[in-house]
Amino acid sequence: MEIITKQFGKLEFDEEIIIEFKEGIFGFSEYHKYILITEEEGLFYWLTNIEEPEIMFPLFSVRLLEENYPLIEGYEAFGIVRMDKNPLNITVNLKAPVYISQNEKIGFQKILDNDNYQIDYKLFVEK
Amino acid sequence: MLVLTRKLNEKIRVGNDIIINVLAINENQIKLGIDAPNDVKIYREEIYEKVKDYAVEAAKRSTDKPEQDIKQLAVNKLNVLDVRKKED
Numbered sequence: 001m002e003i004i005t006k007q008f009g010k011l012e013f014d015e016e017i018i019i020e021f022k023e024g025i026f027g028f029s030e031y032h033k034y035i036l037i038t039e040e041e042g043l044f045y046w047l048t049n050i051e052e053p054e055i056m057f058p059l060f061s062v063r064l065l066e067e068n069y070p071l072i073e074g075y076e077a078f079g080i081v082r083m084d085k086n087p088l089n090i091t092v093n094l095k096a097p098v099y100i101s102q103n104e105k106i107g108f109q110k111i112l113d114n115d116n117y118q119i120d121y122k123l124f125v126e127k
Numbered sequence: 128m129l130v131l132t133r134k135l136n137e138k139i140r141v142g143n144d145i146i147i148n149v150l151a152i153n154e155n156q157i158k159l160g161i162d163a164p165n166d167v168k169i170y171r172e173e174i175y176e177k178v179k180d181y182a183v184e185a186a187k188r189s190t191d192k193p194e195q196d197i198k199q200l201a202v203n204k205l206n207v208l209d210v211r212k213k214e215d
Contacts, residue, residue, distance in 0.1 A: 006190050027179035028186070043197065046189075056189045057182065064202060082185045087193040087200055093185075096178040111170055111178055119177050124200040 003053040007046065008037065011053075018050065019100060019107045025080075026096060026109055031055060034107065036100060044081060047098065047107075058083060060092045060123065070112060075099040080109075082120065091120040 002012050019034045028049070036059075037046040049055040059078035062069045071077055077099055079092035094117035100107040131139060139147045144164050151158035161169055 025182050026175070027182040043202075055186050057185055058189050080182055080185045082181065083188045083191040083193070085191055085194050087195050087197045090193065090197075093178070093181050095174070096181075109178075109182075111174060119174075119181055121203070123203055124197060125203045127199065127201045 001050065003048070003050050005048055005053045005056060007048075007056060011035075011037070011048075017105070019102075019105050021107045021109075023108060025057065025098070026111075028055060036102075045078060047078075057081070057098075059098060062092075062094065062097055065092075065094070065121075069094075070097075070114070072099050074103065075101045079121070081123065087124050088122065088126070090123045092123045093119050094121045095119045 001015055002010065004010050013035055017035055019036060021032050021034055023029060024031050025047075031049045031051050033050045034047050035050060037048055039046070043060065045059040045061070047057040047059050058081040060081050062077040062079050063071075065079075069077060077097045079094050079097055082091045082093075084090050094112075095114075096109055096111045096119065098107060098109045133139065133149050135149055135152055137149055141147065145167060146162045148160040148162075149157060150160045163169060
């Protein structure tokens with residue numbers, strides 16, 4: 001298959017890598033088929049919709065932030081990243097993680113019933 | 128919109144499988160118990176809206192490139208944030 005994205009231009013991929021989001025991402029419930037793009041040496045993953053490739057969510061692996069973060073067996077947990085020209089304003093949504101099973105090729109987003117996690121957690125601090 | 132009046136411990140049934148029970152009433156707060164099948168997702172509306180708006184904004188800004196090299200920054204740890212909060 002082939003899609004054209006703003007971020008990466010033309011992408012060719014095997015249908016086998018498509019991840020099915022049965023209920024979509026919040027606000028995008030009508031879109032179900034995504035691929036997860038990893039950049040070499042990049043900090044972010046890019047969850048790209050193949051039905052509408054303009055729809056792309058940068059993701060950050062939550063495991064790097066906190067060891068005790070609620071995990072689901074077989075799934076990797078990611079937070080949706082809101083980019084910003086000023087990196088100190090880049091945030092990650094820890095309240096509503098995206099869980100992805102790379103083996104099963106399924107994913108879903110869940111709102112955690114836990115007040116410890118912020119929707120707009122600032123990802124970077126100055127060293 | 129359907130408007131119903133309920134007293135403490137009176138219930139509302141939505142469809143065949145969902146029951147909402149008034150568990151406690153205070154001056155400006157009520158506590159509800161909701162019994163629903165697992166596949167029915169229940170959210171606090173204001174949080175649902177925020178999560179939705181956040182995703183829309185994240186998709187819109189996904190191609191924004193940081194002007195500064197992010198490798199020069201440290202990834203914020205939750206405990207770092209906690210410390211920062213206490214200092215504020």
